[in-house]
Amino acid sequence: MDPLLQIFSLLKVDHRHPARLDTGGDWALHFPGSSHVRFGAAVRGACWPSVEGAPEPIHLQAGDGYLLTRGQPYTMASDLKLPTEEGAPLFRQQRSLVRYGQTEPDTSLVAGRFTFDELSSELLLQVLPSIVHLRAEGEGSVLQAAIHMLDHETRERRLGASLVTHHVAQIMLVQSLRQIAASPDRPAMGWLAALADPRIGAALQLMHEQIDRRWTVNDLAREAGMSRSIFALRFKQLTGSAPLDYLLRLRMRMACQALQTGERNVAEVAYEAGYHSESAFSNAFKRVMGVPPKTFRAPRRHNEAA
Template sequence: MSVQQADPLEDVLALVGTTSRLSVRLVAGGEWALSFGPPPAVKFVAVRRGRCLLTVDGVPDPIELAEGDCFLLTQPRAFTLASGRGVRPGPAGPIFAAATDGVARVGTGEDLISIGGRFDFGERAQELLLDALPPVIHVPGRSAEAATVRWALEQIDAELRDRPLAATLVTEHLALVMLIHLLRVHLAGPGAASGWMAGLTDPVVAPALRAMHARPAHAWTVAQLAEVAAVSRSTLAARFKKAVGQSPLDYLTGWRIELAAERLGRGDQTVAMIAREVGYGSESALSNAFKRVTGASPREYRRRTSPGGGGSPATWPRGRLGG
């Protein structure tokens, strides 16, 4: 069975509204250590010169960062950057608040130069994306797989240094390119993710995932998805359950509800129109599935999550895409 296939990672990143923001550079020398509180968003740091030591709350071993290395902190955990072990850290906040010309300085000299920033996501990112990732993703710059990450960082450096027209917008877009490549490098490793993201690296599960994302409104059967994956029904069902944590059709239901919830939040379509777009033959069929997964009817969900409606999508129960 030949069908159009989509990119689930791209779909989820678009659904959760990924944006980026760069911070000031950090220049450090001598013996130094800075403690950072739990960031409100996904934090990233890239070492452009020198080396430092990263320690994250709840992560047993420190991570040595060399020139060209990057890390993503996917959970709100306190962390420390230091020149080495045994240096007592001071708070990072005053150092960055005192930054001049886009540079925060600590210690003496320029042994280390790093750039950092944050990625902000919509309400559903925690369950759809971040829960499927480890608390810290470390990508060594010397690895061949990180070549595009290195390229993006070099371009960001050039934009920050020369400040041409629209430099802020360009660097924010380059940071998103870097994020996608960091996730690609991470997913290429063994046992790198859980839930639906684990399915992206399974040669049997991935074609079925891509097919469902390409045509979420199609009345998929396990037999059709197995044909797309070129395996038997039983093989697909077992592999999908092992990798993603739920059956193919349960995953499809969850993704349809995510799409419906996003459209309900926009408020520019009727419930009947949304039902047709996401694969339900009637408004009542969508309402039944939506209430079963979220605990609310589509109309109630729209009312409670609209501006001034007294609720937020993040506060409502929702089915998960595996895991």
């Protein structure tokens, strides 16, 4: 399996309804921090998103997209020198389709938000900066198609809009990861950096494809065409983890996903993760997750029954 595809399969997304802002003239709206990852784009016009704690604002132009990955308070404005008004009450009052300003709208913004579970957040925050600017000229037709979909869905309230928003969010995440992996100015980090490295990436792909195999560092180094010591050093430099520690956490993330579905028992999940002993799996799971696998499943069953 493509490691990026597998990592995305581990992301538990709680997607939300899309929002739209049509505004004209001078305006500045402030939004509080939250637990959400926010994404959006300029359909027409331009504005300045400014995130608290970020070194500088970005200039968002028509066709550009953005991600705010840390749930920071932020401001969207035609001019950042203007006094701000709180934006959240406006969106609550107008049910997320907001017309704002004293003149005919000349700027249209579309946006959405989503949350991840703790494991997913760890995966993403390891590789994403606090703000990502997706420029129209560098992203081509894929980003523009996603923005067009958001524009279409937010012109009026449509059935299934949250589902479309979910898929657009995935597209924008992929585009963000691609941009970071290809950027000479901002070197990729974590598993994204490892995927971009030809030799380490090859070993990483095998780990994801054959997660149940009893890998050794020697095996992985051989597949990468490197000596054991150089491979182990390079792998840790890129991912921040030793090869087998990375594999352990990958297995536990996959196990978490399987346990949460409730479709397989602990022994079956253990076998799929490469463990022939349920007790060995349970010990490893507790060491990484802090709770035994059976306890991990309990809240899920309770919520489903509620």
